[in-house]
Amino acid sequence: MFVTHLECAGCGKQFDPHQVAQLCPVCGRPLLVKYDLPRVKANLTKEDLASRPHNLWRYRELLPLADISHAVSLGEVMTPLIPLSKLAAELSVAEFYLKDEGLNPGGTFKSRGAAVGVSRAKELGVKTLAMPTNGNAGGAWAIYSAKAGINAYIVMPTGAPAITRSECAIAGAKLFLVNGLISDAGKIVSKAIKRHGWMDASTLKEPYRIEGKKTMGLEIVEQLKWQVPDVIIYPTGGGVGIIGIYKALQELRELGWIGEKLPRLVAVQAAGCAPIVEAWRRRRKESEFWPDSATVAFGINVPKALGDFLVLDALYQTDGCAVAVTDDEILSSQAEMARTEGLFICPEGAATLAAARQLRAAGWIKPHERVVLLNTGSGLKYPDTVRAEAPVLQPDDELPLEG
Amino acid sequence: MFVTHLECAGCGKQFDPHQVAQLCPVCGRPLLVKYDLPRVKANLTKEDLASRPHNLWRYRELLPLADISHAVSLGEVMTPLIPLSKLAAELSVAEFYLKDEGLNPGGTFKSRGAAVGVSRAKELGVKTLAMPTNGNAGGAWAIYSAKAGINAYIVMPTGAPAITRSECAIAGAKLFLVNGLISDAGKIVSKAIKRHGWMDASTLKEPYRIEGKKTMGLEIVEQLKWQVPDVIIYPTGGGVGIIGIYKALQELRELGWIGEKLPRLVAVQAAGCAPIVEAWRRRRKESEFWPDSATVAFGINVPKALGDFLVLDALYQTDGCAVAVTDDEILSSQAEMARTEGLFICPEGAATLAAARQLRAAGWIKPHERVVLLNTGSGLKYPDTVRAEAPVLQPDDELPLEG
Numbered sequence: 001m002f003v004t005h006l007e008c009a010g011c012g013k014q015f016d017p018h019q020v021a022q023l024c025p026v027c028g029r030p031l032l033v034k035y036d037l038p039r040v041k042a043n044l045t046k047e048d049l050a051s052r053p054h055n056l057w058r059y060r061e062l063l064p065l066a067d068i069s070h071a072v073s074l075g076e077v078m079t080p081l082i083p084l085s086k087l088a089a090e091l092s093v094a095e096f097y098l099k100d101e102g103l104n105p106g107g108t109f110k111s112r113g114a115a116v117g118v119s120r121a122k123e124l125g126v127k128t129l130a131m132p133t134n135g136n137a138g139g140a141w142a143i144y145s146a147k148a149g150i151n152a153y154i155v156m157p158t159g160a161p162a163i164t165r166s167e168c169a170i171a172g173a174k175l176f177l178v179n180g181l182i183s184d185a186g187k188i189v190s191k192a193i194k195r196h197g198w199m200d201a202s203t204l205k206e207p208y209r210i211e212g213k214k215t216m217g218l219e220i221v222e223q224l225k226w227q228v229p230d231v232i233i234y235p236t237g238g239g240v241g242i243i244g245i246y247k248a249l250q251e252l253r254e255l256g257w258i259g260e261k262l263p264r265l266v267a268v269q270a271a272g273c274a275p276i277v278e279a280w281r282r283r284r285k286e287s288e289f290w291p292d293s294a295t296v297a298f299g300i301n302v303p304k305a306l307g308d309f310l311v312l313d314a315l316y317q318t319d320g321c322a323v324a325v326t327d328d329e330i331l332s333s334q335a336e337m338a339r340t341e342g343l344f345i346c347p348e349g350a351a352t353l354a355a356a357r358q359l360r361a362a363g364w365i366k367p368h369e370r371v372v373l374l375n376t377g378s379g380l381k382y383p384d385t386v387r388a389e390a391p392v393l394q395p396d397d398e399l400p401l402e403g
Numbered sequence: 404m405f406v407t408h409l410e411c412a413g414c415g416k417q418f419d420p421h422q423v424a425q426l427c428p429v430c431g432r433p434l435l436v437k438y439d440l441p442r443v444k445a446n447l448t449k450e451d452l453a454s455r456p457h458n459l460w461r462y463r464e465l466l467p468l469a470d471i472s473h474a475v476s477l478g479e480v481m482t483p484l485i486p487l488s489k490l491a492a493e494l495s496v497a498e499f500y501l502k503d504e505g506l507n508p509g510g511t512f513k514s515r516g517a518a519v520g521v522s523r524a525k526e527l528g529v530k531t532l533a534m535p536t537n538g539n540a541g542g543a544w545a546i547y548s549a550k551a552g553i554n555a556y557i558v559m560p561t562g563a564p565a566i567t568r569s570e571c572a573i574a575g576a577k578l579f580l581v582n583g584l585i586s587d588a589g590k591i592v593s594k595a596i597k598r599h600g601w602m603d604a605s606t607l608k609e610p611y612r613i614e615g616k617k618t619m620g621l622e623i624v625e626q627l628k629w630q631v632p633d634v635i636i637y638p639t640g641g642g643v644g645i646i647g648i649y650k651a652l653q654e655l656r657e658l659g660w661i662g663e664k665l666p667r668l669v670a671v672q673a674a675g676c677a678p679i680v681e682a683w684r685r686r687r688k689e690s691e692f693w694p695d696s697a698t699v700a701f702g703i704n705v706p707k708a709l710g711d712f713l714v715l716d717a718l719y720q721t722d723g724c725a726v727a728v729t730d731d732e733i734l735s736s737q738a739e740m741a742r743t744e745g746l747f748i749c750p751e752g753a754a755t756l757a758a759a760r761q762l763r764a765a766g767w768i769k770p771h772e773r774v775v776l777l778n779t780g781s782g783l784k785y786p787d788t789v790r791a792e793a794p795v796l797q798p799d800d801e802l803p804l805e806g
Contacts, residue, residue, distance in 0.1 A: 054457045054481070074745050075483030075503050078457070082478040100478050103506050106747070107783050147745030153802065158795060163783055169791035170741040170782070176802060177795045184798035192802040338573040342477050342550030344509070379573065380510050380566055380783050388572035392561060392580045395587035399556065399579060399595040 001066045002040050006031040006207050009310055017064070020124050022205050030204040030307055032247070033064050033211055037254045046226060046257055054078040056112060056215035062251060064120050064211050072119045072148045074105035076112075079216075081223040081372070086340045087353070091360045095370035097229070098343060099220055102378030106167060108299075108346070109216065109241060109376045110140035116212030118144035121199060126150060130193055131201040132185030134237070134298055135160035136377060138175075139167030141201055146171040152201075153192065155185040161298060163381050181293075182302070203238040204306045210244045217248025220372055221258060228263050230369035233355050235348040235376055236267035236276055236322075237300035239311035245374075246314035263372075265320035267311055268355040270295030270327065275304060276311055280322035285309055296327045296385060297347040299376065321364065329354035331385060338379070347385050349375030404469045405443050409434040409610050412713055420467070423527050425608050433607040433710055435650070436467050436614055440657045449629060449660055457481040459515060459618035465654060467523050467614050475522045475551045477508035479515075482619075484626040484775070489743045490756070494763050498773035500632070501746060502623055505781030509570060511702075511749070512619065512644060512779045513543035519615030521547035524602055529553060533596055534604040535588030537640070537701055538563035539780060541578075542570030544604055549574040555604075556595065558588040564701060566784050585705070606641040607709045613647045620651030623775055624661060632666050633772040636758050638751040638779055639670035639679055639725075640703035642714035648777075649717035666775075668723035670714055671758040673698030673730060678707060679714055683725035688712055699730045699788055700750040702779065724767065732757035734788060741782070750788050752778030 006015040010029030015021055021031055040061045052058035055076040060068045081097050088096035101109035118141065121129060130153035131141060138154040145152035152173040156164065157180060168175040178185045186202060193200045200206065221228055228249070234242045242265055252258045269277050273293035279286060287308040293301050305311065315322060325333075334350035337343050352373040359365045379385070391400060409418040413432025418424055424434055443464045455461035458479040463471045484500050491499035504512035521544065524532060533556035534544060541557040548555035555576040559567065560583060571578040581588045589605060596603045603609065624631055631652070637645045645668055655661045672680050676696035682689060693706040708714065718725060728736075737753035740746050755776040762768045782788070794803060 050454075055483075072745075073485070075485040075501075075506065077480040077483060077506055080458075080478030080480060082476070098478075100508075103478065103480055103508070105503075105506070105745075107510070107781065143741070143745040143747060145745075146742055155796070155802075162791075163786045165791035165793065166782070166786050166789035167747055169793070170738055170747055170789045171745060172742040175791065175793040177793050178798060178800075179795060180798040187798065188796060188800060188802060192804070195801075196804070335573055338546070339549055339575040342475075342546040342548075342574060344546060344570055344573055378510065378783070379569070380781070383566045383569050386569035386573045388565075388568035388578065390568060390572070390578040390580050392582060393558070393591060395581060395583040395590065397581075397591060398598075399558075399591060401595070401599070 001064070002035045002061050003064050004034050004036050007034050020126060020199055021207055022200050031207040033207050035062060035251065037251060041255050049222065056115065056212065059215055059218050062218065063116060064208055066123055070119055070123045072115065072122060072144055074111070074143060074147060076105060076115055077103060078219055079103050081220060082343065084341050091357060092367050093360060093365060093371050094368050097372045099216065099372055099374045100343065101216070101374065101376050102345060106140045106143055107378040107381050108136045108140065109213065110137045112212035112215055113209035113240060114140035114144040114212070117201060117206060117209045118148050118150065120208040122148040122150060126199045129199040129201040130189050132156070132182050132189045133160070134182050134301065135164030136299060136381065139164040142168040142171040142173035145173065153198070155188050157181055157185060161381055203240055210240055210247060213241045213244030214248040216241060216374065217245035221252060226257055228258050228261065229372045230263060231266060231365055231371045232263045232374065233266040233268060233352040233371065234374045235297065235300050235351045236269055236311060237302035237305065239276070239305045239307045241374065241376065242267055242314055243307055243310045246318070262318045265314050265318045266355060266359065267315060267322040268351045269322065269324050270297050270300055270330065270351065271324045272327065273301050273303060274324040276308060277322040277324045279308065279312055280315055285312060297330055297351055299348045300351070323355040323358055325351050325354035325358070334379065334385060344379035345375040346377040346379050346382050349377065404467070405438045405464050406467050407437050407439050410437050423529060423602055424610055425603050434610040436610050438465060438654065440654060444658050452625065459518065459615065462618055462621050465621065466519060467611055469526055473522055473526045475518065475525060475547055477514070477546060477550060479508060479518055480506060481622055482506050484623060485746065487744050494760060495770050496763060496768060496774050497771050500775045502619065502775055502777045503746065504619070504777065504779050505748060509543045509546055510781040510784050511539045511543065512616065513540045515615035515618055516540070516612035516643060517543035517547040517615070520604065520609060520611045521551050521553065523611040525551045525553060529602045531556070532602040532604040533592045535559070535585050535592045537585050537704065538567030539702055539784065542567040545571040545574040545576035548576065556601065558591050560584055560588060564784055606643060613643055613650060616644045616647030617651040619644060619777065620648035621655070624655060629660055631661050631664065632775045634669060634768055634774045635666045635777065636669040636671060636755040636774065637777045638700065638703050638754045639672055639714060640705035640708065642679070642708050642710045644777065644779065645670055645717055646710055646713045649721070665721045668717050668721045669758060669762065670718060670725040671754045672725065672727050673700050673703055673733065673754065674727045675730065676704050676706060677727040679711060680725040680727045682711065682715055683718055688715060700733055700754055702751045703754070726758040726761055728754050728757035728761070737782065737788060747782035748778040749780040749782050749785050752780065
């Protein structure tokens with residue numbers, strides 16, 4: 001293992017990586033995993049990767065497992081980076097890609113965090129974990145916990161996507177609903193953890209989920225043959241993905257596998273829940289709680305993210321930006337992506353196309369640039385965002401068409 | 404292109420592969436694509452594949468495209484062959500795998516047939532196609548047609564999974580429902596095709612869908628390092644997948660990439676719709692229409708398959724068998740797969756686990772054998788097969804647990 005220590009993203013204090021860790025006991029901020037990157041560099045070349053499995057475990061030197069054979073796997077794949085040829089022409093962008101996380105086990109990017117988080121939890125001897133969720137993370141941690149033999153307690157709002165309940169239930173997780181928001185679920189989980197001594201798998205309250213999400217950044221750069229794109233656009237709720245991608249880019253730079261210049265990172269939020277956008281506009285280091293948040297893109301309905309300061313830092317450090325898009329823009333972008341490119345993406349992912357359109361129109365994205373949209377999940381998990389009305393025929397009818 | 408001709412699976416008559424072809428105009432049976440395998444062998448080695456993209460297009464010499472750059476792609480991946488370690492121990496089988504087709508675009512194996520079928524249709528200049536479907540094939544052909552710019556008319560029973568309507572609708576297909584079965588949808592499509600001159604994309608009524616499905620067999624063998632398993636268990640409705648896998652095995656044998664011995668192929672059907680099982684028991688060459696068919700596994704509710712004689716031939720030629728499983732067995736196997744292995748598979752896929760258990764108990768599968776289950780799609784497309792009841796809490800509640 002190339003991990004040296006855990007380090008608080010707030011106060012910088014260092015901690016032992018060989019035992020279960022949660023938030024920094026000093027300042028309450030998230031812990032980040034630190035690696036001996038010079039030693040990684042001496043032990044691994046880009047060329048070594050060519051013959052490895054096409055999934056996130058190929059980056060094992062940059063992952064926190066003591067023994068890669070401890071990986072809890074549900075058949076992860078290297079998700080595709082799909083050229084959007086028609087939309088590139090329409091928006092007038094030189095290179096336009098969708099990183100499609102809908103092809104992960106469970107249909108969302110959450111499986112990356114769960115794969116690494118659960119694997120490390122198992123390696124550290126965890127028997128029971130608990131977490132609040134807006135649905136998809138709960139589903140992902142439930143299925144990986146089932147494979148690992150870990151008990152999972154999952155609490156989600158009654159409004160979370162119904163299919164994510166099915167995932168938790170069929171995988172044998174202990175599932176509870178709450179008449180409220182994810183923050184209410186979080187309070188219930190916190191009390192139970194204190195009482196029972198379980199591991200807290202809440203967003204950023206354990207350090208390994210970021211390491212899983214980081215592999216999205218590693219894959220994008222490897223898939224572009226170790227060149228960085230100019231812009232990566234990311235739908236931002238809790239922000240673990242964008243934090244992970246930024247961490248990946250920093251590590252690749254330190255390894256000398258990419259140059260100094262990083263992609264401009266863009267955080268997209270829904271107009272009905274845009275605390276990061278608001279903070280970015282004011283050049284603040286942290287966001288403020290967004291009251292009465294509402295959006296069809298349930299996964300980014302996060303009024304105040306624990307890692308907001310890390311997201312904002314990533315935007316500032318990369319000359320990125322934050323953009324709000326309306327639910328109407330989200331839904332029309334979702335339909336446009338399916339009609340033109342054949343890709344049925346989730347509303348959160350569709351928000352990135354709406355943002356790209358705004359940024360291109362404003363000249364912030366230039367015609368010669370290479371832009372990557374990150375789709376966090378499959379549209380299959382969101383049946384309610386699509387109106388599918390169709391004529392109903394009788395067996396002896398003909399198709400009601402002219403001609 | 405290494406295709407030499409199309410050949411009728413019934414009467415053996417040969418046809419030109421360079422124009423749109425449907426059923427054999429002589430005898431009404433499906434056409435199969437034939438390749439110049441000696442020339443493929445001279446031009447391609449197993450080692451050549453190592454550096455190619457990890458998706459079905461890697462087998463381009465065994466696919467029917469004149470130019471691989473014409474491939475219509477939605478980011479296909481080589482789907483994982485997942486070791487089922489806990490179930491292997493429980494059933495006492497030496498090697499036990501799930502080939503998980505749930506990670507395809509659209510969440511099912513149907514995307515393989517659509518990828519190759521739509522690509523070839525586009526290459527041949529098709530502007531409009533139409534098809535009846537039980538849902539998933541329609542969704543797959545809708546999204547690939549959207550990418551290809553082909554008009555797709557899709558007719559499905561009102562009882563087909565709701566999410567597949569959403570797929571068709573959002574991708575811009577012309578969607579119609581019918582108060583009846585897929586056979587009723589088929590009649591409506593046939594009339595429209597005759598009238599409008601569209602391409603008929605119905606199961607086995609064009610020769611290229613099989614070629615896409617064939618790649619499941621190619622991948623399984625390559626993933627096992629060019630060794631064949633002892634048994635492959637496949638949920639059988641229209642049967643294109645098992646026909647395709649058998650065709651793949653025959654081609655690999657002719658290339659000399661595998662030995663003479665083929666895996667025993669097993670067709671699994673639901674007890675409520677088991678025409679192939681019945682025909683196999685009587686050693687018939689064809690099945691009879693199964694009246695009043697019913698099963699929770701909607702995708703294998705096919706009372707009489709056009710390719711039944713090809714499925715039965717594959718079973719007889721490989722010393723395979725056909726097995727019926729009840730809906731109760733299907734649903735309990737689906738739950739067991741999720742609880743033990745963390746895999747949320749579709750009911751059709753779950754039928755293969757129920758069949759494996761039967762065949763192991765009967766001694767037909769031996770303890771030393773290597774068995775592959777084929778899961779045709781993600782459980783995410785079947786929310787109704789899972790009961791997900793959970794206690795509803797108020798924000799100030801505690802988790803209702805003892806201790």
